[in-house]
Amino acid sequence: MNAATPARIAPLTWLTAATAKFALPALIRPFRIAPLSERTIDEPEVVHVPTRHGRVRCFVHRPHPDAPLAQGRPPVHLNIHGGGFIITDPRQDDHLATYLAAEAGAVVVNIDYSTAPQVRFPVAEEQCFDVLRWVADSGDALGWDGERISLGGGSAGGKLTLSTLQLAHRAGAPPVRAAAVVVPLVDATIPPQDYTSALPRPQVGPCIARLVRDTYFVDAERRADPLASPLLDPDLAAALPPLLVISAEHDTLTPQIERFVDRVTAEGAPVTHRGFEGRDHGFAAQRSTGAAVLRECADLIADHLRTHLARTTPNPT
Secondary structure (H helix, E strand, O other): OOOOOOOOOOHHHHHHHHHHHHHHHHHHHHHOOOOOOOOOOOOOEEEEEEEOOEEEEEEEEOOOOOOOOOOOOOOEEEEEOOOOOOOOOHHHHHHHHHHHHHHHOOEEEEEEOOOOOOOOOOHHHHHHHHHHHHHHHOHHHHOOOOOOEEEEEEOHHHHHHHHHHHHHHHHOOOOOOEEEEEOOOOOOOOOHHHOOOOOOOOOOOHHHHHHHHHHOOOOHHHOOOOOOOHHHOOOHHHHOOOEEEEEEOOOOOHHHHHHHHHHHHHOOOOEEEEEEOOOOOOHHHOHHHOHHHHHHHHHHHHHHHHHHOOOOOOOOO
8 A cells, every 4th residue: 555545444344433433322322420510500502613624513511600710701621522533422521511610610612523434533633622722712702711721531532632732732822721631542552452451341442442443543654643642742741731630440541541640740740640449441421430439530620620720820839
């Protein structure tokens, strides 16, 4: 194959990914997590944000007026959902988006980015960065503080959060005050057969890892691109604002997450790492996890935002 010719997704792989993309959200919709906050907020507004890859639908959750950050123009938190770069279901994170809006007081913009097999790396990364720039430029028009922005996401969304920070660092703007990632992919070069854990059937096993690789990261020569594999970015630590990392003990991604945390911490990045014992990859987005653990996870993120999105950032000393 000519080096200039894009790699093709095998027909059966395409069909498998497309089926999962449209079927899984419908199957899991009845099992979505109930609201975690006793405060109620309005249903999200839907906006369509222009990006270099077309308009991207976003759900905008407005904060509860009594929440700590909601006074005056509130800050903005961009949420990037998970789904293996295939599943298109931003509303799976409604429990977290509404909690952060109700309890922290940020406007939460939940991004419905494009996924495989229709697109491949780096379309989603560039869409998320373009939404970040739009948020930063839209404060006057939409009533939020475009200079107080945070990012966050789980799984694929955690990786896209890191990639958005990388792109913002390369561009020199817009500034991001804080970020929170849950069980993020950080190295797309790891072969599928290495996705093993102590569990006999981990949530992200070799089959899932192979499907992700062969659809969104189908171009093998690009998997080592620092934007595809943030762990391989020599300038990554400099791109990170105060970062909260949440991992799960039995997640097959935990070894790469721990390498990431150790490396950027050693290089001076402001990182807080919290591991949840006895949990697997998708615990923070599953009703079966239980309300107490889900709320603990949401509280960690809300506290991180309250600390770093306050109008006057506390002195780190």
